[in-house]
Amino acid sequence: MFKGITGNVLVLGLVSFFTDVSSEMIYPLLPLFLTGQLGAGPAFLGAIEGVAESTASLLKLLSGIVSDRVRRRKRLVLIGYSISSLMRPLIGSAASPLAVLLIRTGDRVGKGIRTSPRDALIADSVEPSLRGKAYGFHRSMDHAGALVGPLVATFLLAYFVTDLRYLFWLAGIPGLVAVLLIVWKVNETGHTPLPKTGLQLVALPPGRLRRYLLILFLFTLGNSSDAFLLLKAGAVGTPSYRLPLLWAFFHLVKMLSSMPFGALSDRIGRRSVIVAGWCVYAVSYLGFGLARSEWQIWLLFAVYGLFFGLTEGAEKAYLADMAESGQRGSAFGWYNFAVGVGALPASLIFGGIWQYEGNVAPFIFGASLAGVAAAALLLLVKAPAAAGKEIS
Template sequence: MYLTDRSAPAHAGTDQERRRGPGRKVAPVVLVLGTVSLITDISSEMVTAVLPLYLVTTLGFSPLGFGTLDGVYNGVSALVQLTGGHLADRIRNHKLLAGLGYGLSALCKPLLLLASSIGTLGAVLALDRTGKGLRTAPRDAMISLSTPTGKQGRAFGVHRAMDTTGAMLGPLAAFLILRTAVDGYDAVFGVSACVAVLGVLVLVLFVPGRERGAGRRGAGQAGEPSASGDARAAATATDSDSAQDDAAASDETQAAPGAKQPVRVREALALLRIPRLRALAGCAALLGLTTVSDAFVYLLLQRRAGIAEEWFPLLPLGTAVVFLLLAVPVGALADRIGRRTVFLAGHAVLLTAYALLLWAPDTPALPCLVLALHGVFYAATDGVLPAALAAVVPGHLRASGLAIVGTSQALARFCCSLAFGAAWTMWGDGPALAGSAIGLLCCAAVAGVVLRPADSTR
């Protein structure tokens, strides 16, 4: 099985591209959703940039306590993603589910002003992540369904670049607020809530309510290969057992053209019978088990390089700048040379960042190098993984397929946060990161085998 290692055939999506005209590279809905994500990420990253230091230094949480909250922050959204993806496919209204998710997250921002214990903070963060879980799969499905298969990497790259612009502006805004406001953390949480409401308004006013023609296309965009044909082609190149799996999956997941019946849970679960989707979900989970959360990376870097506390909110800015610059070109590169290659290379870059945190001499260049590598990792993985699903999952089940893979990855990262926090508490930050680095090396090697192209000469 392989990670959609080649872009779609040259004829894929040609009818759609002809209708759009040769000059239009990205669908308008991608740009609007990118704007919504930009605004929402300003709000979210204002909180995320200050939360680790706020919890550890102001509220006195231990690394284990922080790891538990960070795990909740990632794990709850994973569980809800499945529900959000299935409901979006079932009611055939991705915008509605995405809007509910964005609205719930906006509602939680002012509640942070009232939370001071691990229980109340955990509840508020769980609600916030519930909103993220509801919106992620429907949003990515809208992007995927508006884009030809061969340009999925570019489309997701554009969206992630706009999203990352917000991730870059959020820490900067938090930094300025902390330096000027008397009650800095309260001011950050309050401004974050106002910005989040603006993002919801843009979604409601400018994103189309329903995907036109989605029911007619069934398997996705015009010119997009159906799951059955695409899966059978891959299976034929490997073995007859996989071909039987794909044929059975396509029988249960491929809706008849024009079908208006709601998507059933049984149809969504049948996606797991597609071998390539299982490979994607399994490898996303395997690599997620050893991917240390951003918050821990920034805490480690702050301690390792002796960065003053007032500069801590700017650390995510370094990651965001590199991600912003590389998201589109790396996404386009993945369309050309293969998404598997770019995806695995991204994890190799992350492993290099871990090695620098562990063994590099303490020089002024260390923070820049680590943050740059961290940004490259996200550019090579964050949009590439959902782009790889375009030729695997039929269009009427796209949100469900995205949710399955996203959930497997997020649940694994939830476990990683808990384990890393416990290891840091018991043995220290160095041994905890060394264990993660060794685990990432092993898991990347396994993923390279599982996701290898069927034809070893490619």
């Protein structure tokens, strides 16, 4: 079952697990802290997330390019995780909404620095024929942390902690564990750096890799914030006290499906699994648009979770298969940049359609873009004959 899960892949999976435990102990409670204790409004909350995620998207591109030009990817990974682990618990000391903005942005700076070099390090650490499984395992551990974090926070608030600030400080402990794992257990992979030339920020990767990234961006324009799904759940009558349980169930499905479907992409081909995932996304979004009862929402969250299992590992493995070995950091930088930059207009478009056309039309829009992207991937991007091999 764990064939191909090398030492680096295992440790980086654990690093993501502990980092997400730390992050998800804070993130679900941040809106309450901002509005209840610091007096911020919903608009400022949106500004915080917009600034933070935009900063992370740009840095993912820059760090990916830089990681191809330095000998030690691990150093960038360590710096990124260290910054996030240091900044995140400082929210416990914030006295104003502006302070939260600065701290949250600092946290995302760390994420921007670490993500692309880490993804390239995983590709360097595993056989090409097992990349789907490796990335699926990594995403499973990430989702496991996202499941455990809110449960830990709930337990601490119920029995030990009465002030959110103390909880935020305690969230620094799993972040510290993640950093120590990188220092002690992650190994370099013998990466040969490219010449230290200009960063060439305007140059997308050529050929089918460029087409793949553009199609991913197109799909992302229809992939809005999952907060809208929770809004839909409330609109059909799901009680507020069951929303956290629904969210935990969603992460459980993602956790259980990521590694098996990633491994499936190693056997039957990445493109087929990605297309299947985008089709599942289209079906689930159509379902959300038409849903009228709570049991339908629970079923649709299960289907939607399978979309993540099908695509998250396979998309990254497909990218690694197509990228030249010395340019994987840059390729992952562009991948993370395309997904991150597309997320903001996706949510703005979705929210605008919802406001003016009701809560069915935006889901039809998202499903339609997913269908177009799936067709474009089949028609415009050739699949490698085998994992890790190129078609000339």
